[in-house]
Amino acid sequence: MLIIGPVLVPFMLFKGLSYSQIMLLQSISAVSVIVFEVPTGAIADKFSRRISLFLSGWFCASGLILYIAFESFYLFAVAEILFGLGLTLMSGADSAIIYETLVKQGRKKDYQRIEGRAQFYIFLGQAFGSVISGFLYKYNPFLPFWISVVNIMVATFLALGFIEVTRERSEHHYWKHIFLSFGVAVKTPRILWAVCCAALMGFVIRVGYWLYQPYFAAVDLDVAWYGVIFFGFNIVAAFSSHTLVARFSNTRPRKILLTLGMLMSMSFLLPILFMAKWAIALIALQQIVRGLYRPVMRFYVNHQVQDSHRATVISTVSLVANLSFAILSPFVGMLLDLQGTTVSYTFVGLVATIGTLLLYLLRKRQKLVAEQV
Template sequence: MREKMERNVRVYKRFRFSQNMLIIGPVLVPYMIFKGLSYSEIMLLQSISAVSVVLFEVPTGSIADRVSRKFSLVISSLIMGIGLSMYIFMKGFAAFAIAEVLFGLGLTFSSGADSAILYESLSRIGRKGEYSNIEAVSMSQIFAGQAAGSVASGFLYSLSPYIPFWISVAMLFLSGIFSLMFVEPPERMKPKQSYLVHVARVFGTAFQKPRVRWAMYFAALMGVMLRATFWLYEPYFKLINLDIAFYGVVFAIFNLVSAFSSRYMVKTMGSVRPRKVLMTMGFMISGAYLLPLLFRGFFSIVLLLPGQLVRGMYTPVMRFYVNNQVEDSFRATKLSIVSLSANLSFSIFSPLIGACLDGIGTVPVYFAMGVIAAVVNLSLLQLRRVHKRKGAVIGGA
């Protein structure tokens, strides 16, 4: 059994790398325009994508809990590959909307299931404490690969707009092959009740547990603030008159910073309580919006880097924090609920961000995002203190 669980850890890194090695980021907007979409349609597609994730997140997480982690991961890569393939063969808003829904469905099948199979495999062999570091190393490898892909995608796109997409589809199907190599962790408690009862119990216990509830609130904050950075970089680049030729290089630098953050900063903060690290990230993402407004020029790109440090640390730390609060039978579903909070908040606020960007401009939007992030994070800091005081009272009772 130990050998199989050790193999799961190795396979996990390969699976995560291949499923996330999509090199289309820097050329995604130009490609959509090439396919005939307007910018407003592109932003609407992001809302459709987020809404689809919200709709599918909990049902697919429940499948991972009730059926099999491995099954969820296999089907995830297959559906994501089909969705992305539609971007190559189809055109028009309606086709791309279907593609986004399929891609979102595939993404939710792996959300929670991948983290759960790693955590449970490590737990079975007495290595649970290594979870954060393994997640961090995996994320750093992904970011390093995406850095190289960012530079390559611009060059490949100039040869043919379809090449970066073909490479990304191939990586998704490769991740499907790796997912077949997983072994389901033994002695895992599976929920015996019906699906509706299972989901109701998970939601009930999630809201009853203060730490899980806090994680949902924090995920909602970061779902907006962290995910919006990708779509707000281009307006800022235009604000400082950055030539589009440098976009790929800048994205490569961003990914390298995230790789460094994931690999080394997570390990450095290993002795710090996860929730304290998350709070620090909340203030860092606020700075990532406010600092670039102080100085505006080519070198002010450096002031965007706190957001990339957060991007590298957030997933390993948040997943470790949530995994420590839940039991096997509900693990994937509760992880999905936390992820749902992030996607729900983004689906609600992303159209508003786009409207404000068109209506009042880049500088006011950056300022508002930074201030809101700071205020909400301070509120969550106060909530954390309340939880600690209640815990102390109960412990002393």
């Protein structure tokens, strides 16, 4: 569990980075995820999901240590690449283990609920970690980062204890397996819609985190209170993943995902109308999305593909999300440096609004085509 969320942007500013440099680093991280995402998903499919998770922890911890030890933009870029590699080794493998175990037990319908419960405990842990993070940072900026490194390593060794069920494995060679999985994503209309949705949500959800601190600074919120705000954010996300996932488990996933797109739009456009400390509560709408998006999207994708391609297709969806973030995030960083918080929030809010409308129209078109077949 990482507790650096509330103080990561202040820490990077403390290290001498501008907003443009911060977002460029995040773009580098996203590009590294794009490069590694599908190959590491294929490793999980063809070899071992457990080993994939174990290696993930080592790379993530190494990236954090580079941030702690150095003050060079170029070394920070290396850290982001390592962190990106670690995230890709985890992506797809974790949800694939859960889903396949439930299928073997005849409990496939429980996937959303169990994934949501796992998210609930993660958010709850992050909530309590966030409370102390801001105060630890004010005492010593490096403390939250060292604690996070220790937490990662503990989780890394716990991953070795996971048990993988016997499953169908791809009989194709590595690269052929990857291309076949891409074919599944492109030729399956529902997966193609999920890919387009991931392109939108991957950008707006991820960039939302990097826009918290500029808004906090704009309304003159002291850094010590960032952790308290993040506590509230994580409690909302925990409620969303625990209660709302169960509440809407019988609702069509695409309908839920479209609603989440509109919530993201509101979370950017409404706060800039007021620019006040209390309006931070409106940004908390993003936490509802944060809690619901992963279990709903993962269930939606898992339900469409076979075991042999599952982790790779999930990774493909994640790849597209990172591609959109890699392309647009440097532009948001420049907007922050040149135009400020209000313009940046307006831009992201409009992207969320227009993107959600286009997803709705694509959904309608796919339904019409399906009815004509």
